[in-house]
Amino acid sequence: SQTIHQWPATLVQPVGSPLSLECTVEGTSNPNLYWYRQAAGRGLQLLFYSVGIGQISSEVPQNLSASRPQDRQFILSSKKLLLSDSGFYLCAWSGQIDTGELFFGEGSRLTVL
């Protein structure tokens, strides 16, 4: 069966520090991969999606970046965090192009101080 792992689960970072969140999917190949952010009391905001290795599409201009170095690995990064980067980050994958059903990881809670 397919599983998705996301880490770290929680982190507290100072403003201006770098960020690296990692997501891996098991049990499927060539998935579509997504990074969403959820601010407190807000909906999920799509940040990046990827349909293949090295193929990244950005939805929102920001100081974040994403990379997909392997088929089932998706990384969210920042060189210098801002206070506004605080939030709940969710990685997701989809395997069925027709329905687009998303399978989410457990999320990473980022607090920037």
Place this chain on the structure above:
Amino acid sequence: SQKIEQNSEALNIQEGKTATLTCNYTNYSPAYLQWYRQDPGRGPVFLLLIRENEKEKRKERLKVTFDTTLKQSLFHITASQPADSATYLCALLSSGGYNKLIFGAGTRLAVHP
């Protein structure tokens, strides 16, 4: 611009009653609509998908309707239980392809014994 609206106020109901949540959208012609459940601090979990040519979809105690004329979906939980307490998100396939789902902010449901 494309917009999805869900009632931001929490819905409080008594156990055993039917909960009805609403999702309205504008500037969309989605091929399908999805509903997810999200528990606090967790990633959303897929519940149901309904296509534009389907009026109603059922799964156990869940029922979803989709009215493309009104641009509205209703999500019903019959015989509600305290374990149904969670935030429920609706999601639509965004124009531009690649399985990009756009989510509403969600409605929190609280079922009281």
